[in-house]
Amino acid sequence: MTDRVATSPARAQGLTSAEVADRTARGEVNDIPVRSSRSAADIVRGNVFTRFNAILGVLFLIIVAVGPIQDGLFGFVIVANTAIGIVQELRAKKTLDSLAVVGEARPTVRRDGRATEVVTSAIVLGDLIELGPGDKVVVDGEVAEADGLEIDESLLTGEADPVLKKPGDEVMSGSFVVAGGGAFTATKVGRGAYAAQLAEEASRFTLVHSExxxxxxxxxxxxxxxxxxxxxxxxxxxxxxxxxxxxxxxxxxxxxxxxxxxxxxxxxxxxxxxxxxxRLGRKQCLVQELPAIEGLARVDTVCLDKTGTLTEGGMDVTELRVLDGADETHVRGVLAALGAADPRPNASLQAVIDAYPAEAADDGAAGPRCVDVLPFSSARKYSGAALSYDGDGRGEHWLLGAPDVLLPPGHPELAEVDERGARGLRVLLLARTERALDDPEVAASVEPAALVVLEQRLREDAGETLRYFAQQDVAAKVISGDNAVSVGAVAAKLSLPGSERPVDARELPREPERMGQMLEDGSVFGRVTPQQKRDMVGALQSRGHNVAMTGDGVNDVLALKDADIGVSMGSGSEATRAVAQIVLLDNSFATLPSVxxxxxxxxxxxxxxxxxxxxxxxxxxxxxxxxxxxxxxxxxxxxxxxxxxxxxxxxxxxxxxxxxxxxxxxxxxxxxxxxxxxxxxxxxxxxxxxxxxxxxxxxxxxxxxxxxxxxxxxxxxxxxxxxxxxxxxxxxxxxxxxxxxxxxxxxxxxxxxxxxxxxxxxxxxxxxxxxxxxxxxxxxxxxxxxxxxxxxxxx
Known part of the structure; x- marks a missing residue:
């Protein structure tokens, strides 16, 4: 990153309740209904006015004219069949619409100085909408606050690299946040928003791309x-x-x-x-495009993101190992400050917050105060913070992230990291850096301070689901941003074939043909960047595979979009739910066999x-x-x-x-x-x-x-x-x-x-x-x- 903007000192209050009511009365509201299915009128027209109903209807009228009526029995069959089609599709529409409401995004808006979740249709012109990692930009607007705010606009522009946003920059609906946070003011709502214009051209309920x-x-x-x-x-x-x-x-x-x-x-x-x-709706599975049912049945390769798919979202800190004589009390205070500095922590940082709450840093002396933040990015694999200590003028820059990214190859501590990773544990490195957070080489030379060991919670149904895919000759590929050895250990606990040979994605060739061959031979891949996930899906497709991709994080969006079938967890980010054809609203990986x-x-x-x-x-x-x-x-x-x-x-x-x-x-x-x-x-x-x-x-x-x-x-x-x-x-x-x-x-x-x-x-x-x-x-x-x-x- 070459340009960073800290959070604005004066926090904007947003609109007042009176202003919201006034703009709603004027019609300046985001009143575009969520279309998850065809309208009732479209369903009736689609079932009645068909080419073959027209042909057989004409033939029926001919028989009515020449008689006898028993030769026109096929006409009554047409009526019965058409009625059945209308009734069944109306039932499907009811299920789709009710499930779509459950999975609908609820953006956070700031009104009367308080952050409040509202439905998308309740946003009014001028609303101040907060953003965090994984959030989707639901209406067009202008950035009002930015703290390392990076937005992926690939769904709109095709440009894969995230764009750093500053106050005054434009944001368009349909993009999503990959790092940092901030807020933006809604400038276009309703049919004027970019996403609404796209929605006019294509409905989610479609029967295209079906063999x-x-x-x-x-x-x-x-x-x-x-x-x-x-x-x-x-x-x-x-x-x-x-x-x-x-x-x-x-x-x-x-x-x-x-x-x-x-x-x-x-x-x-x-x-x-x-x-x-x-049937799938009753199992809390939202099918956003009907051909997805057919498509997933044709899949021969399923790419699984470990976190949130094979493992539950929560983690627990099991060990804190202080390095090079660092003071453990000081380390705990730094971890508490890092946790308190992030308003939207991911699962790893939430485990750190649970283990080291902010109060733990208060030992009678002045605790560290965060003055700047480098948000976590799945591409960087680390986050950072600048801490200040009141009264002594000291300042420190800290990084928290993947040890094999922050430390050079061959570093002595990596052997211990690998040993814990081989047991299925996740290890984070807390390190001090002398460089400023906005330095592109901030992680070039760091001083290790502590290893934070986390244990992930395996989903109870993950092993059974993997065995189902194996029985159905569907190859499962675990693709994760975590350490390859750690991912392999988790896969081994689930008895996934090939888990004993994990592959570090940084060693994968860039050529699609060679990459595809290695993907066919292996089952577990770690340290995969978001762009690599996308490339891996493409490499498998180039070798004739029908690929499904599952995931719940922002780093999965590009791969979900390019896969033949994208499957998102209901608790995943709004961005993943937006591009996926299938959303598992109950977050149960075990629902996939049903699909x-x-x-x-x-x-x-x-x-x-x-x-x-x-x-x-x-x-x-x-x-x-x-x-x-x-x-x-x-x-x-x-x-x-x-x-x-x-x-x-x-x-x-x-x-x-x-x-x-x-x-x-x-x-x-x-x-x-x-x-x-x-x-x-x-x-x-x-x-x-x-x-x-x-x-x-x-x-x-x-x-x-x-x-x-x-x-x-x-x-x-x-x-x-x-x-x-x-x-x-x-x-x-x-x-x-x-x-x-x-x-x-x-x-x-x-x-x-x-x-x-x-x-x-x-x-x-x-x-x-x-x-x-x-x-x-x-x-x-x-x-x-x-x-x-x-x-x-x-x-």
Whole structure:
């Protein structure tokens, strides 16, 4: 640091209550609502006004015009599905909004001379807002007080280096404090603030960057374009075959087009994501972006910050070892003064304050008085203070920080530091320096005075969580700013593989390729700077890894921002919560497995049920093409395929999509789904068309249309049921019961006269139906054989 400004002698009082009330009445208030989710109106519009609701809505109106109404059953299914989507997303919105309030920042403002925490929306123009390490600048303003105030503006400017701020300098909302403290006056609030302008362009509740949704959208785009020529071909074919019976031709055309649209797949995906948010919300996990559920399930490497993640925030001083004959009483007084000088101590300094309160320095003589402060910075690894002793004119400059940073390599005291670090203890060095605090080389030559030994508190659930990741083939990398040996000892207590070989990050190469190789080989890394954390995440990503980063401190922000998934603790700084996609509001590292499990459930189950929807699309397209080529009537009415879709896809997929699923997420969603759906759809469509042609030959005559359709429906249902049985594997009692229940429901339709009439299904004779069953058996055996071949071939 080359320029420092001490705290202003006269402490500003801030606005009065009357001034706050007056400005609030004038509308000069930061009244931008926190948007954690879409509005209710947006949810309704998003579920109602979709491309496929428009297509199927038009087809439904056509059926209403030409009749009968039972051929328009798919229209009522659309209404029901849309209603389910709206209700589920509204439930997710309620959960998100309530959790967002819990995790919302509460800045400290100075009013009537007193510091008070308020909600962000209560800030008014001219408010004096206090700042400390980790605090986010919530509105635009001008610095009024600064004490070594360093602000990171990388989220706004892309510049990674913190900017030293002095009184009169501008600060913008969206930046955050990395060192020092101070206060600023709000100059722009509400929609005029920079952060609010950014919020107008992007909402937190987003469905972008999702391979699932992107893959489905790609599939649906191609299906939409296929529907147009198929519809033209079908209507022309049906008019040619049926002569002037245009109503029947239109019904058959609609029957061929409707099953091509996998409209339920988009809905089911939204419902699965929304329910995932609700489930995680009940576990105090705030998902700020829905794809984060999917993203964390795809992660193969988790980078963990030790402090606050593997260990609890609190520490205890276990030993004070005085060096080189220093006076222990004097050392205790210096530590007490250092603690009292910092209004926002970190966990290490708080432990020192608890062990050596300011009263301990008062032994009858004048205690040291702090006249200047060098705030702690994770980049420097130390803090400092200038102390003065009343009455004797003496002045001293002290530093408190990492021994291996303050002492030169090979110093005798470092061996003792390493020995304690190997036992998982954290060691701070108290040292005197002759240089001024604003000297960039203030730590160049110091005089050691004492070692302060701290013990960290391990999280009870950390070991179990690490074992979960190991079982799921997710590599855990502990990346910390602490001494590498100490970090390795903590990791060893948690049985992390590779903890016996900790790496000092200062020895890491700068080249991403070489760094990535060392990161893959190691598990524990100490003395990592904030910029290095960011570089390490990038190096792992350059080697094809999906990386999640967890943390709670300001030094984690850059890495959290660049990681594929950022996970912040709820008690972490506002800056970390702002850039993270997932916030663990209960500060429990053990919640992460739940997020991974939820993501795997969503991905695995959506992949599973997608094959059902797209198998239907494939056989629908094939049947339409065969009908046009053979110039025969389309075998099905819309009601037939509505029944088949409900029993073999709609109802089963709803249950399958919400079932537990622990399969590891795999890439290439479209390829994985289509390599199953295409052959299964071709087999089902070909077998159904064969049955239809055989039935036409067997029954013949103008009045046999219902018998021909019923035989084809029976074959398609049985093969679709076998496809469902394949997709439902591995079997559990409820999955077997689900398949049997769908089969029983179809049987009820076939044997109930009123349902036979409603769905126009009636099996005639014995030869035709048993032929349909035989063809279905052959088709099902081919499906099984194709499945056995497909699952053995890599994607």
């Amino acid at each position: 699932l949704r992107g893959g489905v959208s790609q599939i649906l785009k191609y299906v939409t374009w296929m529907m147009i020529p198929v519809a033209v071909g079908l209507i022309a074919s049906q008019l040619y075959v049926e002569g002037n019976d245009w109503r029947e031709a239109v019904r058959r055309m609609v029957g061929g087009i409707v099953p091509m649209v996998p409209e339920g797949l988009v809905l089911l995906m939204s419902v699965a994501f929304a329910i995932g948010v609700v 991974v499990a939820e993501g795997r459930r969503v991905i695995g189950n959506i992949t599973r049920v997608s094959t059902l929807f797209l198998t239907k699309t494939v056989y629908s397209v094939l049947l339409a093409l065969l009908v046009v080529i053979w110039r025969v009537p389309y075998p099905f009415l819309p009601r037939h395929l509505t029944l088949l879709s409900t029993l073999t896809i709609g109802v089963p997929s709803f249950f399958l999509a919400l079932a537990p699923n622990t399969e590891r997420a795999q890439p290439h969603f479209v390829r994985r789904v289509m390599r199953f759906a295409v052959p299964m759809g071709i087999i089902a469509g070909a077998a159904t068309f064969v049955t239809y042609i055989v039935a036409r030959h067997h029954y013949g005559g103008a009045g046999a249309r219902e018998a021909e359709t019923s035989a084809a429906t029976l074959t398609l249902f049985l093969i679709s049921m076998w496809v469902l049985a394949v997709v439902a594997r591995p079997y559990t009692w409820w999955r077997i019961a689900l398949v049997l229940a769908m089969g029983a429901a179809f049987l009820v339709v076939l044997v109930t006269p009123s349902l036979q009439s409603f769905f126009a299904l009636r099996l005639v004779g014995t030869e035709g139906p048993w032929t349909a069953v035989g063809i279905a058996v052959i088709g099902s055996l081919v499906v099984e054989g194709a499945w056995q071949v497909i699952k053995r071939r890599p994607v």
